[in-house]
Amino acid sequence: MPLFEGLSVGVEKTAAVFDIGAAYTKVGFAGETSPRATIPSKIKLSKTDKVVHIWDYSSTEELYDALVEFLHHVYFRHLLVNPRDRRVVVCESILCPTQFRQTLAKVFFKRYEVPSILFAPSHLTTLFTLGINTALVLDAGYNETVVLPVYEGYPIIKAVESLPLGGRAIHENLERQLKETGTIKENGEEQKPLLSVMDKIPPDVLEDITVRSCFMTNMERATAIQQSILQADDSKWPSPAASVDYPLNGGRTLTMDGKSREVACEVLFEMDNEEQSIATLVLDSILKCPIDMRKPLADNLVFIGGTSLLPGFSHRLLAELKLLLTKPKYKQCFAITTFKVHSPPAQANFTAWLGGAIFGALEVLSYRSLSRDAFLQTEVVPDWCSLSPAITEVEQSAAKDKTPLKSLGLRKAAGDAKGTPEK
Structure with a gap:
């Protein structure tokens, strides 16, 4: 200006x-x-x-x-x-x-x-921002994740898919993990359980911890973690990531273990009762489109939204998509074997x-x-x-x-x- x-x-x-x-x-x-x-x-x-x-x-x-x-x-x-x-x-x-x-x-x-x-x-x-007319856009926001295909400049409204999974779900999952395993150290004293010091973690603190410490784990570790949780066998849990110390107000320090850092974001990919996750949103949206649109959409994926900025988001989502293509539900419907993701010229x-x-x-x-x-x-x-x-x-x-x-x-x-x- x-x-x-x-x-x-x-x-x-x-x-x-x-x-x-x-x-x-x-x-x-x-x-x-x-x-x-x-x-x-x-x-x-x-x-x-x-x-x-x-x-x-x-x-x-x-x-x-x-x-x-x-x-x-x-x-x-x-x-x-x-x-x-x-x-x-x-x-x-x-x-x-x-x-x-x-x-x-x-x-x-x-x-x-x-x-x-x-x-x-x-x-x-x-x-x-990309100068293209056709793409499948996934918007991973705070309250929800919305997937909408756009073909030749026209949004395909009937193929829109959404789930209440986003930054809020990650913060709630992280808070549950911290209440179970988190510890706080005050002014050089011994570490105490988090719940003995504070009942609730402020939303801005949860957001800052997520941005600074949490990440999307790869597919191999995620599979091992899920098996360990289902079988209640900690011996099958892969070597955890390093724990971190997060400074709080009043000279207090919150210690978060590697398991919490890694598991917090898994809520996006965990199947619910209807066997849906943000990965199934992409495939279900493509299935609702005519058959001649599916290949161009799979070759033009675009991820936007603040939640998609978490480290490892794109790689994990692509791995989940390839795994789902081997399931009977999608194997018989798709002839697609690869997906391609655009890199927009902005955050x-x-x-x-x-x-x-x-x-x-x-x-x-x-x-x-x-x-x-x-x-x-x-x-x-x-x-x-x-x-x-x-x-x-x-x-x-x-x-x-x-x-x-x-x-x-x-x-x-x-x-x-x-x-x-x-x-």
């Missing part, structure tokens, strides 16, 4: 790009290579002085108040711009609740009077934001956005599951120019930037 951008006349200012995640929100401007700020998705309410998470709401009014203060904090503390001057691009999950996006649009349009908003699926914007936790920043810098943005005037007429945000006849700028332009709507869509913009990324 130029230093004297506010003095320019007749030039449309770059759009503001938001990626409001379950744990963190990424904000910045279109055309930039990284977000201006990555902040927790929570805010301290001025009325009650209570810190609330914007995704934890019980009513629309409560959500509206939280979003008003949260966006005020974003605009005037981090972006430092006037909301009225800039269009908005919101990168959202395809499973985002309608109540949330409707309330978010209401805050943007009525409170901050932004010119227009584009709600872009995060799985689709991810492909803008996995803000790859979707970068795609939104790329699209926000294109001239087609104004045609694909929902204008403020159109929203105020109906107060409805149209999406793939809504048949509301809301009037958008693209419909108005197409009516005047008699231009087919499909030629102005995200598909065309994604197809204009083709490349051959590394696999």
Whole structure:
């Protein structure tokens, strides 16, 4: 953003790009290579002085108040711009609740009077960073993991798969492990069991321990660990990883053994009662697609989301996929033997934001956005599951120019930037 951008006349200012995640929100401007700020998705309410998470709401009014203060904090503390001057691009999950996006649009349009908003699926914007039209995108976030195939620029909605497995599940599993085996040493005294000192570990501490100490183990060790747990025989447990000491407040030190570091992330790959894990999500999603799409999707896997940043995530997931292909459930349905993974030009936790920043810098943005005037007429945000006849700028332009709507869509913009990324 130029230093004297506010003095320019007749030039449309770059759009503001938001990626409001379950744990963190990424904000910045279109055309930039990284977000201006990555902040927790929570805010301290001025009325009650209570810190609330914007995704934890019980009513629309409560959500509206939280979003008003949260966006005020974003605009005037981090972006430092006037909301009225800039269009908005919101990168959202395809499973985002309608109540949330409707309330978010209401805050943007009525409170901050932004010119227009584009709600872009995060799985689709991810492909803008790679310049491809076809891929199977796995978003491993905080609350859940969502898999969505995109073929020739079109999301295949019927093939979407999701499970409530992500960063939260890892933190809960890690806390259980620490309560069983963790010890604390206070001011040079002897080590004591964790539960004798504290009943609950703060969420921010669990997150920091996970990022600094936990990892995805390889397939061979995971198989041996599972056999040891099922047979309740510690002698079959492979040589554990090194234990670590984590400093806490008040001069206390938490000692975490190697087993806890290694087992914490296994919750992502453990089969539930329906024999599902994040690895089965990928195969089940591919099976729901037509047979001629399956090979291209298997050759174009993309992993995004903060949970996928854990060490060994990609290698473990690929090993799980190859193992599942030998099972009777998938062996008879698949002729695929290999998978290929793209490496996006950004960290996995803000790859979707970068795609939104790329699209926000294109001239087609104004045609694909929902204008403020159109929203105020109906107060409805149209999406793939809504048949509301809301009037958008693209419909108005197409009516005047008699231009087919499909030629102005995200598909065309994604197809204009083709490349051959590394696999």
